[in-house]
Amino acid sequence: MAKADTLNVPEIAFGADRTTQEYVYARLRNAIMVGAIEPGAHLTMRGLAEALNLSPTPIREAVRRLSTEHALQILPNRRMTVPLMTLGRFEELVALRITLEVHAAERSVPYISDIIIENMVALDNEMDRVLSEGHYDALTILNQDFHRMLYAVNPHQVCIPVIESVWLQLGPFQRQVLVRLNQVPGVDHHKQIISALRARDVVALGEAVKNDIREGISRSGRQILEQVA
């Protein structure tokens, strides 16, 4: 069975401390997040188990968690796929992402420190470097790290899991967009975010985050979905 080929779930470290189930969850989640699993492709639990050389038990637990997050879809036929994107769903997801991330960013402002800003700048530079080499996976992860770092400074923060759930749903399609375009769209709006942070300007920050999301995959994504429909 060539499931491992179709599958192509990028390796990640299997820390000795965490359980097999956690490892499978993290690995599949990462694979979906960066779009390594093609939407619509059929997966089976036993296939995954064989590919990862594990028993079906921890696989099922990981898969169930992902289906709860809508990262995987379990069809009534017992079939399992990464959901296909539609124009309507895409626009809803992008709109939700903007609402959530503007909300999270604004609520982070009181906790911003110069150190955090410098760390974000470092991440942004790293992104520029990776971008020139065309590593889309690393780019996606770094971009998420950049955003997550901002939202995480709020010590009582409860938004990140919710935001990640949206990223997870956008991930597979975003990859398709990047591959189709073979370039990263738009300018870098992260600089704008950084300036707003330096100024502790809540309004400007909200605008910057909104632009970053909208001018990112959003426009190109919509175009691709429209030309199909």
Place this chain on the structure above:
Amino acid sequence: MAKADTLNVPEIAFGADRTTQEYVYARLRNAIMVGAIEPGAHLTMRGLAEALNLSPTPIREAVRRLSTEHALQILPNRRMTVPLMTLGRFEELVALRITLEVHAAERSVPYISDIIIENMVALDNEMDRVLSEGHYDALTILNQDFHRMLYAVNPHQVCIPVIESVWLQLGPFQRQVLVRLNQVPGVDHHKQIISALRARDVVALGEAVKNDIREGISRSGRQILEQVA
């Protein structure tokens, strides 16, 4: 083992079509949502399995899903509890609820029909009836049905799972608030929501939803958490 007592997971129908794991998930989720499981109480998988007369396997899957939704917390000691509420987390959750539900409500407006409005009125009347009898569980569920009905008219809707995840995190504490007060706080803001819908007034709707959430458990909840701290 008197786990079944401490547990007190309200019965729900076990449809012949759904799997055991789904049944356990739905039942535990409902129990947490209405606050039937006391925050901080220790649960064990084998205890749940025994109480429900099932093997640990489907229990583990259900519990894992709930922990992914932050409805349950799995501590490093392998212990499992419903998370305790803190003032900071409470305020973040309420703020997030407002942002999300205003967003969802506004995006539902284009799809509103008179039939939907009538159904919502019916639910609201049902709530008034149940309220006079002091059935907090039914009240909580009906209130959620009322909100969900509104957000679900948007055919491309992706918000509901996210919103439910927030409800799930607020559920246990909300129950504590209701019990402590022994009354439902505030006026009924659902009438205000209904009027805004009838007028197809997006701004008024947003305000109404915000008030409904803020004037609901929010104020009383904050008071209780402050007096503890």
Place this chain on the structure above:
DNA sequence: TGAGTAATTTTGTGATATCATATTGAGTGT
């Protein structure tokens, strides 16, 4: 009586076995 330690029990985890159901493929008849 109380603190520290060892033995016992409980618990979570993952693999395996079994069963029912869905899917696939071969075969049959038109």
Place this chain on the structure above:
DNA sequence: ACACTCAATATGATATCACAAAATTACTCA
């Protein structure tokens, strides 16, 4: 060549088993 039926196979779901780690209890010594 095509649709239909039925057997063969693959799959998902759950229970059970085995093991390691944690928690609890019992016990010892001060």
